[in-house]
Amino acid sequence: KELAFTFPVVVVFMDWVLHRRLRWSRYAQLAGVFSVYTVLRLAALSRFMIRQTIFELDPVSLVLSTLAFLAAYISKLLVPHDVNAFHVFSPTRSILSREFLFTALVLGAFAAGLWFFRKQRALVFLFGFCILTLVPVLNLQGVGENVFADRYLYLPSVGSSILIPLAAREIWKAHPLGLWQGRQLGALLLTLLLVAYGALLWSTVWMWRDDRTLYTATLERSPNAMLIANNLGQYYQGQGDYEKAKQVFRGALEMWDRSFIKVRRNLASTYAGLGGAYLKQMKLQEARDFFLRAQELSVKDAVVMDNLGSVYLGLGDYKTAREYYEKALALNPKLERIHNNLAALYLVEGDYDHAISEAQTALAIFPQLGEAHIIVARAYARKGMIEQARL
Template structure:
C-alpha cells in the first residue's frame, strides 16, 4: 500500500489517459446541424479565421443570441490551424476538458489536502456521460473554455487566500473576466468562492471549522463578502450584457408561453432530475423539450427532496461542512440556467451541469467517506472497499461515456437517438429531417417534418422546411400551402419569403417571385439568399444592371455566399462579352471556395471562348473531380479536348 501511495501521481495520469480513450469516438464525429452551422460551418467570420476585422467583430457583435468574444476567437483559431476538419475542433474541446479535470483535482487537493477523494471527484467529472454534450458538441466550446478560465480563477484564489494582496487578487479577477468572455454562466463565481471560504478553506470566522490549512486567516463573513465586491460588480455587468444580447436575439422566452408558476415548477423538477440522471447515467439526449406544468405528485416529491437536502446541509453546517458547500455549489451555479428566465425551447440540458455537478460529486464522495468513518470501519477495510468499488465505477462510467460519444457521430445518428429517448420532441424530428434532406432522403425527411408538425402544428420552421422538401419533389401546390401556413405564423420570415419566391421563379411567375424576394429584403436588407435569387431572376430576364446591383450588395454585406455573388457577376460580365473581368470574378469565387464546381465550369467556358483551351480543360477536369459524371461539364470538357486536338493536328 505504501508503494501504491508513493506512486499515486500515476493515478492522475491514468485518469487522463482513460479520458482520452473514453472520448476517442469524437475524433470520428462530424459537425452537426444544430448550432455548429451558426458557430462554425456557416459562419463567415469564423471560416475566415483570425483577421483584424473578425477580431473586432468577435468583441462588438451580438450573434447567435449571445456575446462571448473569447468563444468566437477560439473557433477562429481552430479554423486557422485545422480548417474545416472536425477532428481538430473536437480535439480542442477534449484538451480543454482534460485541463479542466486536472485543474479540478489540483484545486481540491490543494484546498482539502485529501488526495484520493480529490482524485475520485476528478474521475467522476472527467468520465461521467452527463458531460459528453459539453465535450462532444463543437458548439459547446464555450462550456469547456469558460470552465478552463473559471478553474484557473479558483486556482489563483488558492494563492490569494494564503497571502491576501491586490497583486494576488488581480489574477483572480482577470481569469474570471476571461471565463465570462467565453460563457456568461460563470456569473456565480463570487458566490462559489464564499462557499469555498466556508469549506475547505475555513475562512469564515466562528462559523467555519478550521481545516488542515491553519495558515489561512479567518474573517467575519461580512469582510469576506466585501472582499468580493469587485467580483460581484463584474458579475452584474456580465448579467446586464447577457440580458441585452439574449433579449435582442429573441432568446428569452415569453412569460405568455410559460408562466412564472410553470417556470418555477420546471426548475424544481429539473434540479431533481439532473441528480437522478447523474445517479442513473443513461438516456442522454441533445434536447429535452420543455414539458410545461409538471404533474402535481412529481412536483411535490421533487420539492420535498430539495427541502430535505437544503435543510440537512444547513443543519450539518459545522459537522459536515462539505455538504453545505457541495449542495449550495450545485444549487447556485445551476440557478442562472435552471429555467426561471427561459432561454430556448428546452426544459433542461445536460451541458448545464458541467460545473454545477462538481458540487454533487464532492458531496457524494465526502459523504461516503464520512459514512465509513461513522461506521468505524478500519482503514484496511475502507481501502479494500475503495480499491474494489472505485475501479468498477470508473470502468462503468468510461464504457457509458464511450458509448454516448458515438451518438454524436453525425446529425442523423444524434437526433434519431434523441427521438428514441424523449417524447414529443418536435425539434429533434425537424433536425433529423434536415439531415435526411442533406443526404437526399427527401421522402423520409417529409415523414419526420410531418411528425414534428403533428406534435406542434404551429412550428413555422418545420412548415418552411417541409415546403422545401415538397418543392424538391415537384409538389408545388403542397410547397406553397406549407409556406403560406408558415407565413401566417411568422409573416416577416425572410427565408420562407425567399422560398416562396423560388417556387414562383421556377414556375416562370416572374412578378410574384420578385414581389416575395423584395419582401424578404424589406424585412432583412442583409439577407443574401434573397439578393442572389433576385439577381439571378433579373439576369435571366435581361435586366443586367439591376441584377448586378444585388450581387454587389451581397459583396458589401460581407457575410457568407460571397463566392456565389462573384460567380454570378462573372456570368453577367460573360454575357456582355467582358471575358477578362468575368474570369477575375470567377477566380475570386474560387479563392473563397476552391471546390466551387460552378465557378470551375464557368471559368472553363470563359477560357475556351478566349481560346485558352489548356486552362479550360484544367478547370473542366477540376469541376468533374468535384461532381463526377455531370453531363454538362463532360460535354464542355469533350468539346474543349476536341478543339485542342484539332489545333494540334493543324499545328496551332
C-alpha cells in the first residue's frame, strides 16, 4: 500500500517536532526496508510511479483539483459526511467555483487550527500526520478509477481520532469552567457530537445490506458511476431479469458522454452486458451486434470471444463459432465455460470424441459444471456407449 511510503517520513517528523533525539540507526533500517521494497516494486511494475487512470488536465486544474481532494479528505477526517462507495471524479477548474471555495474554507480552518496549537508539539505532530499520510493518494493518476475514496482515510483517521480529543483538552485547559458546569457542558457537547456523527453514519449503514442495495444507493449518490451501473446490470442479469438489466446497461451508455474519466473497459463491459442479456433472450442478431462492439473495445477479452462463439453457434454458423471459441481459448485456456461451449459445438456437429474431450477438460477445471456432465453423457449415448453415458 502506497500509504505505507509515508511511515519513515512520519517517524522522522515525529522525532523532529517532539524534539526527540534523532535515531539515525532506526532511520537507516527503515531506509533499508524501503530500498528492498523499491527494488521489488520496480521489478513488478517496471517503474516506481505508475498511471492507473489516464486523463488530461491543464496544470492549473491539476493543482486546484489536488487541493480540492486534500480539503475533502481533511473535512471527512473531522466530520464523516458524504460516505459513498464510489465517488466519481470531476476536476476543479476555477478558484471561483463552489468546490474551490469549500476547499479554501477547509484548508484555511485547518491552517488556523495548526497556528492556534502551534506551541503544543503533540498536536502539531498530529496535524502533520494527517497531511503526510494523505500525500500518496493525492497523486490523482496514480490511484484507480475511483480517484477519491473514503477507504484511503484508514491511516490518516488514526491521527484525527487522537487530534480531536487532545485539541478539546487543550481548549478546556485554556478556558476552564467550574467543575459542575464543565461536566454539564462536556456531556452536552459529547452527546451532540455522538448524535450528529451517528446520524451521518446511520444513513449509510443500510446500503451495505446486499449487492442490489449497494449498487442502487451508490448510483443515487454518484449518478455517473458507469462501473457501478454495469455491476447493477450484471446483478439483474444474474437474477434472470433481462429487461431490467438492459434498462440499466442502456443507462450506463448514457453515462459515457457525461464522464470526465472515460475507461474503455467500462464501455466494453456495458456493450457485453447488453449482448449477454439479448443472448439469454435468444435475440441473437442484437446480441451479436453488441458483442462485436465490445470486441472492438476489448480485443483480448476471452469472455466476449466466447459469447460471440455462442451467438454464432445459435445462428448455425459453426465455422465462425469455432473460430471465436478457439480465440477465446488462446486468451484464457483455463476458463471452463469455453471448453464446455466448444464441447457443445462438437456435439452438435457429431464429433463426439472431441465433445467428450473438451467437456472432460472443463470438468477437470470445475468438476461441478453440470452442463459438461450432460454433454459427456449425450456424446457417449450417441456413440452407443450406454454404460459410459450412465456414469
